[in-house]
Amino acid sequence: MGDLVLNRVIARTERLPSRPASSPLSPQATADLAESFLAPPPAVGGDLKVLLERLDEAADCAVESAGPGHLAYIPGGGLFTAALAEFYNRATNRYGGVAAVAPALAALEESVIRWIATEVCGLPAGSGGLLTSGGSIATFSATVAARHDRLGEDIAPGTVYTTAFAHHSVAKAARLAGIRTAHIRLVPHTPDLRMDPDAAAAMIRADREAGLRPFLLVATAGTTHAGTIDPLPQLANLAGRENLWFHVDAAYGGFFRLTARGRDRLAGVEQADSITLDPHKTLFMPFGTGALVVRDVAALHAAHEGTGSYLQDIAGGNVPDSGHLGPELTHEIRGLRAWLPLHLHGTDAFRDALDEKLDLTEHVHTALSGIPDLEVPLYPDLSTVIFRIRPTDGSRAAVERADEASRRLLDRINAHRRFVLSTTEIDGRYTLRVCIVSHRTHLELITEAVEIIRAETARIASEQ
Numbered sequence: 001m002g003d004l005v006l007n008r009v010i011a012r013t014e015r016l017p018s019r020p021a022s023s024p025l026s027p028q029a030t031a032d033l034a035e036s037f038l039a040p041p042p043a044v045g046g047d048l049k050v051l052l053e054r055l056d057e058a059a060d061c062a063v064e065s066a067g068p069g070h071l072a073y074i075p076g077g078g079l080f081t082a083a084l085a086e087f088y089n090r091a092t093n094r095y096g097g098v099a100a101v102a103p104a105l106a107a108l109e110e111s112v113i114r115w116i117a118t119e120v121c122g123l124p125a126g127s128g129g130l131l132t133s134g135g136s137i138a139t140f141s142a143t144v145a146a147r148h149d150r151l152g153e154d155i156a157p158g159t160v161y162t163t164a165f166a167h168h169s170v171a172k173a174a175r176l177a178g179i180r181t182a183h184i185r186l187v188p189h190t191p192d193l194r195m196d197p198d199a200a201a202a203m204i205r206a207d208r209e210a211g212l213r214p215f216l217l218v219a220t221a222g223t224t225h226a227g228t229i230d231p232l233p234q235l236a237n238l239a240g241r242e243n244l245w246f247h248v249d250a251a252y253g254g255f256f257r258l259t260a261r262g263r264d265r266l267a268g269v270e271q272a273d274s275i276t277l278d279p280h281k282t283l284f285m286p287f288g289t290g291a292l293v294v295r296d297v298a299a300l301h302a303a304h305e306g307t308g309s310y311l312q313d314i315a316g317g318n319v320p321d322s323g324h325l326g327p328e329l330t331h332e333i334r335g336l337r338a339w340l341p342l343h344l345h346g347t348d349a350f351r352d353a354l355d356e357k358l359d360l361t362e363h364v365h366t367a368l369s370g371i372p373d374l375e376v377p378l379y380p381d382l383s384t385v386i387f388r389i390r391p392t393d394g395s396r397a398a399v400e401r402a403d404e405a406s407r408r409l410l411d412r413i414n415a416h417r418r419f420v421l422s423t424t425e426i427d428g429r430y431t432l433r434v435c436i437v438s439h440r441t442h443l444e445l446i447t448e449a450v451e452i453i454r455a456e457t458a459r460i461a462s463e464q
């Protein structure tokens, strides 16, 4: 059975470069296939080979999110060696909620967390955190820790500060943590789409004067929209002055700190109280791998455990119980799927892969900027390039026509099924985005992508 599954997975993985970037099935065929999978299990078992064939059909009826052409949203490629680690992990099935049950594996996981906290993020020794199912849960636990640390139980007047470009998981986390929706403040942004620190300071002051309790400032280090990085050092200073917990959502951007360019652009992350990262994006891990790292592990522990007994767990460099640092208890040794690839390939391999993504992004930015019918409004901080059809003049009608043309451009690009792009809205404008994160995306695919964008833009322009 193992050979059968492994051979099939290897064959699928080898086909990835030539596979369509999205499902070629018609809407009706898609609906029929999905319907057939709603059937309950049979009383009498079936044949593994037949079942694997069915699985392949289901997996093919999807965006090819593991392939090199996945340039939509924030891609995550799913490293094959992480899948091998995970097979070992799931088959040995060690318990990950309490360190004493599998102490060496808990230490292995802690080594990954400490590497992320200190080497990647630049937090001081003694910082730590936990691996989560994703960025959303990481930000939730950070918000709960901030609330517990800064507000105690008087949470009704608590206010949170972020921007319109923050990921929606930030507002979701605040609401789940009991913060009123009306107290989630969207700080205005500067023309380059970054949080305006002066505007944030003014809002915090006004809220305090109105009797509210500002307690949490959430900056984004790599927005989902455009990959922009908020001015972290200024925001860290502001949070320090105002005694706010400073959280950085680096779900997308965090691991770019492994590169020299990324470390430069992401300066200030090391001043955060807590940081969300997503190994299932920029560390190429399979989905279901997020991370939260914090400066003060005791604060995270106190918020999730609710008793004072935490000190005995974290004193003397011991490995804390992950079940006391977040909402989950029973779960797998989540760090194993990162530990094996990190030790097998070495951290330089990850740095080089991310450096390659930055090079490819600069290449796309230069190429698209040279197409006169396109507007390319920003130089990329990370690995996202945003663009749209340039309006013929500044009139409202021309802008609407251009946005409509951008919509058609997206459909035509994606109809090639060689790669998939997604869109966003930036200051009211319909905007396409190329986001390069997968470890499988290389220059060959990017060259082809630029040529397709160039040809389809020319077609659209000739029709205008």
Ligand SMILES: *Cc1c(COP(=O)(O)O)cnc(C)c1O
Binding pocket: 074, 133, 134, 135, 136, 137, 167, 169, 220, 222, 223, 224, 249, 250, 251, 252, 278, 290
């Ligand atoms: C992806 C993303 C999130 C959400 O993380 P999940 O892993 O999808 O829960 C949060 N913030 C940013 C900036 C992201 O890119």
